[in-house]
Amino acid sequence: MAHSDDSPTAFEDLRARATALRRQGLSLRQIRDRLRVHNNDLLHRLVGGEPPPARTRQPNAKDDLRARARELRLAGLTYDRIQLELGCSKSSISLWVRDLPKPEPRYTEEEQRALMNAGLAHLRAAREEDRRTAKAEAAHSVGELSERELLLVGAALYWAEGGKDKPWQRREHLKFINSDPDVIRLHLRWLELLGVSRDRLRLTLNIHENADAAEAQAYWARLTGTDASHFNKTVVKRHNPLTRRRNTGPAYRGALTVYVRGSAGLYRRMEGTWYGIVGAALDPGKRKRA
DSSP states (O other): OOOOOOOHHHHHHHHHHHHHHHHTTOOHHHHHHHHTOOOHHHHHHHTTTOOOOGGGSOOOTTHHHHHHHHHHHHTTOOHHHHHHHHOOOHHHHHHHHTTSOOOOOSSOHHHHHHHHHHHHHHHHHHHHHHHHHHHHHHHHHHOOOOHHHHHHHHHHHHHHHBOOOBTTBOOOSOEEEESOHHHHHHHHHHHHHTTOOGGGEEEEEEEETTSOHHHHHHHHHHHHTOOGGGBOOOEEEOOOTTSOOOOOSTTOOOEEEEEETTOHHHHHHHHHHHHHHHHHHHSTTOOOOO
16 A cells, blocks of 8 residues: 555544554554555654553663652652662652652651751761771780880970970970870880989979969879979960960860970980981981981
8 A cells, every 4th residue: 555645634544543553552563564654754653642562662670660669659758768778869769759749757847856866976976986996996006115116206206396406596405395194194204214314304384374273283293293393483374365265174284394404415316316217217228317
């Protein structure tokens, strides 16, 4: 059957026949053979708007996911929970279920806030536990510290925090200041390794004017194993009203300066040790001279 008649009436008649065959479940090839329409463009125009029969549609790998997503949405799950359940993107879930009614909220605003706060508290606790575990593992990995290792650690710590000699101003003595009790204890242990006795120490408290200087000095005296006779006059820091101090509260005890009398030789040994560390780390096999 040839189709040379291009009149609107002939086209509509042919379209009606093609549509009827399509609705009977025929494929495009079957319609083409029945109507002898071998022009693909014309064939698609004839069946335009009519969905293909289910048996001819190519299966989609996401059909099962789509069906499951719709089931979960009808059950009242949110996009986030459906995503966790199926592992799909939210954009796909939205495309699959957007025609379905939005589920009613499962919780009141107060309940949602309480759940959110509980979740945040759990997250913070988990993070804090991670921090504690990591620090504990690192501390345990140190093991015992040899005298040589303490010598190197103490020299590096002093170079970071202690007073240093300058070519334009000779300061060949050990003078160390810090506010961390553990740092001060480690520094004192290092001094013991160098043979420094407590009677060679002169201590100075550096503290803000609105803190309890007497209590702070007593604290540092206990920590260092000394008494008031080892302390110089306290250095009081005046408060600047334009700045906001964070080192306040009962744990604030100022900073302690530890000065070793007659320590020029020890200072030179410390500086030489420091440059030895630098040389060994940056240029293995060679020694860097001070």
